[in-house]
Amino acid sequence: MRSLAVDIWGGWATTLGIKTLIVMGLIPVGALVLGYTFLLKMMSHMQSRLGPMDPGGFHGWYQLIGDGIKFIQKEDIIPEGADKRVFKMAPAIVVLSTFLMFVVLPGGPDFVVAKDLDVGVFYALAVSSLSVIGVLMAGWASSNKYALLGSLRAAAQLIAYELPLVLAVIGVVIQAGTMNLQDIVRFQASGEIFGWDGLGLPLILTQIVGFGLFMIAAQAELSQPPFDMPVAESELVAGYMVEYTGFRFLFFFIGEFGTAFVYAGLAATLFLGGWSVPFIDVDADIMNVVGPLVLFAKIMLVAFLMFWARFTYPRFREDQLQSLAWKWLIPIALANILVTGALKVAF
Amino acid sequence: MPKFEVDPAVHRGLADARLNVEIDNGDMILNLGPQHPATHGTLRLVVRLDGERVVASDVVIGYMHRGYEKLTEYRTYPQITTLINRIDWLSSFANEVPFVHAAEQLMGIEAPPRAEYIRTALTELSRIATFLLFLGEMGLQVGAITPAFYGFRDREYVLNAIESATGGRFHPNFNRIGGLKDDLPWGWIAETRESMRKVLKSCDEFEDLVVSNPIFQKRTRGIGIIPAELGASYGVSGSNLRASGVDWDLRRDGKPYLVYNDLDWKVWTHSDGDSFARYWVRLQETRESARMVLQLLDVMPSGPVMTKVPKIIKVPEGEVWVNTENPLGEMGYYVISKGATGPFRVKIRTASLSNVSIAPWLLRGVYLPDIITVLASLYFILGDIDK
């Protein structure tokens, strides 16, 4: 009797609860940080304006939190013709996909957000495509033509870009020889480049093509400009989220930026060495504290690139996006794998 | 389902409900507008889609019809200038000029040279203001947010210049029959020169940010091609027609008006006739206009800005057609006077109406996102369509 209670209270259940809470906290925090830094501030300055300045006193830091609270207070409107259950579930599924991706992100030598999986890369990319189901559900259930068109575009887009995304990562996996994200980081911290192990270097040096492909594909997966056709506000108004208001819309928003945070984290982990700092080999205990900060800095760097492109480029047309994926990105990714593989065998 | 035709009887009202919901026969009828971000106001487009490809489309206008032709019959000439400011609200000053010219021609008077120079400068400034907004807006319509802000930012300098001279940012009401309300304020020339430099720099930014962007080119090249002859028979005018290779600009080819003949400038054309060409031509024309303003500021003659006109303006009997090259295209007033203080009939020819009337022809067979590109590149102002 007693041992079972201890098991549940002090054992797996508690760990599960704590970890769930951590991840659930991380998603909005990540979304907020990216949303504030890039959407509100960087975009404003790129457009030669200041963005919000008043809320919270210092450069409007409170703006997004206030927006969030406002969204929660708002009336929950569901269109009359909507498929209500599906309509309500859709935002949760989008956020769920973000949630599941966070699980495997390594923050330090002994510390992964929730679970150190051996198939981490595979897992992260697999669950990332879960969000498309949410998007499809949202589009279909809204009973709105714009939403439907948007969600169909999103589905087509996510399918088309899942492939280059995965293929772009394979180069990394070949070089590191593992799918475990933690091991990939360790490989970059003290790894070798095709037999030469003088320096522990981030894989971006050899996988620059892969990095570029990963960034483009991630941009498309996130449906950010230049690949934002699913939400294209000048054509489809807001695409699949056109009927969503209040906290359900907030879910989509958090999902969008939370996912951007995770993708930036994945890119930082796979290509930029994650929590590790090149040339510096410090004690694991210190790295457990400094690592997350290093990772965070790298995430911000990657996110900057992502959002920089987002605020600069016009969007493709759906068919142009498809031809870009199938005619250019996938062949390049395959060639990249071939070259990497050949070099790996050679050295 | 019969052939796509919007039944006139159920066209408004009933049609809304029907068109919004049904998906039938594999084709879908999509209702863009009257409140849609891409229709800059209240244009409504009923589009029949096959997948994302347009099978047929119908343009519905009139949501903002204000009946200017009727209103002018109830107003005196000085009151009308303030009214017609609101037709094409982005280039309101340019709207006033042809009307005031029409009245002046009927009365047989002419504004003093300084007034004509200032009119020309302000007309070109309003052209720049209109086009800067277009240059940004078009970027926005194809998905880039940033150019829109640049457009608004740099238009502000131009609007400031218009406001400090006329007192109104959007509705200057500065023209009077026989001249101008007032002379320029102190320091205006120097300030405007500075603004024109900013405009020229901004054009370079648009060149880098939008025109040379491969994605933008991919989205606009070959989309919405207007054949020159067809465009002309539809009454498409202005930059839209020049982008189809028609070298026709009323500032040069119309009846001489203002002081364009004293300036050194060039009419830009592009041979492609597609959305990209229309963007490109407008970009070049913005530059050209800025250069024209700079020239005008250099050679501004001194003297009065108003001729002697009677206090109560009565325009002698007669009729006159005055058309000018407005930012959006040919704008004209056919003024029929019967010797009263107000006109008997004013036919207002607005550029946007004819420019948009070609849209159903252009939109056949394009993809849904291209509708937005085509509409944005035709560049219309709802007030200019709906009158």
Add this chain to the structure above:
Amino acid sequence: MSENTEVEVGATMSPENLELLGRVSAALGAEAIIESAQAVGDLVVRVANASWREAAKACRGALGFNYLSFIGGIDWMPAPVVGGEAGDTSSPVQPAEQTYGAAGSAGRFQVFARVASTSVPRSGLTLKVDLDEESPAVDSWVSIYPGADWHERETWEMLGIGFNGHPSLRHLYLPAEFEGNPLRKDFPLLAREVKPWPGLVNVEPMPGEDVEEEAE
């Protein structure tokens, strides 16, 4: 009367317009032209109702006017006096007798159009056509100038002028259930009828006011 005007007008017509008039009558046949005049430099040609379509064909073809500027209508009926008797000086008072503008008219309604050429600078021609007063109608230009579509729809709803052969003569600006033709002179502008003219209240003759109005 028409002869008279033509002599008068012909005397004052510019050589370019005379030349253009010659070309127009050559392309269209002299019998189709009822009258012509020059309105501040522009040639106005009034053609017979039956030749309206032929006129468009001639313009687009032989005369090279490939550009349609506008099509509109005129109601020559004198407008009922608007507030004029109350001394409303913010609205114009039109003469009470029915007079016609350049090139004259046979009755109350006219359709007029402007065409131009994009290849010849300073070119253009205004065409007018008389209509039947009871059921005003004229041939449509849509098949010749496709841009005529919207202009004709506008003229139809604003003045109640029919266009024979127009593919779908439906409302352009006004809602489908709108009744009446707003641009007809007998259609009142309600905004001006329901509100009393504020200048009427307590009008006090001011020193010099009467003189001022007469002075210039």
Add this chain to the structure above:
Amino acid sequence: MGNNVSKKDAFAKHLKGMLGGLRVTLRTMLKPAVTVQYPHEQEAPPTRARGVIALLEENCTVCMLCARQCPDWCIYIEGHKEKRPARREGGKDRTVSVLDRFDIDYALCMYCGICVEVCPFDALHWSPEFEYSESSIAHLLHDKDKLGEWEATVPVAEPLEIGAEVKGKK
């Protein structure tokens, strides 16, 4: 071969086009913003700006010219006559028009300025003030007291640009 070169050129051009845009946005980001933080800091509108019409009541003689010429009929004037003693000893009593009501309905006003121009006694002036929005449309009807308050904000007319004809000097 030639084809290859042109393809290479096209690629270089595309790359340049992509990077050019990024350069523009980055450069703008590093420059100070143009925003004016409105309620905290204000740009002064130009002297000529047609913001609101101010009424100098002493000058008004209830001649109604402004109300008559207004294209929108948004000026409402009422007045009555009063007898005043003569200015000079032994003269006749004067009749004076006294202004009872002078309202401008800014919900209707088109800001054309015709009333200011036609006023023969210089009783109406433009002020560049613009901050008088109201939550109720009825409050946009400014009565003569409110219009009189605006008089304090009327700026002195600015000098004219070089080359302008100076009035009264012919």
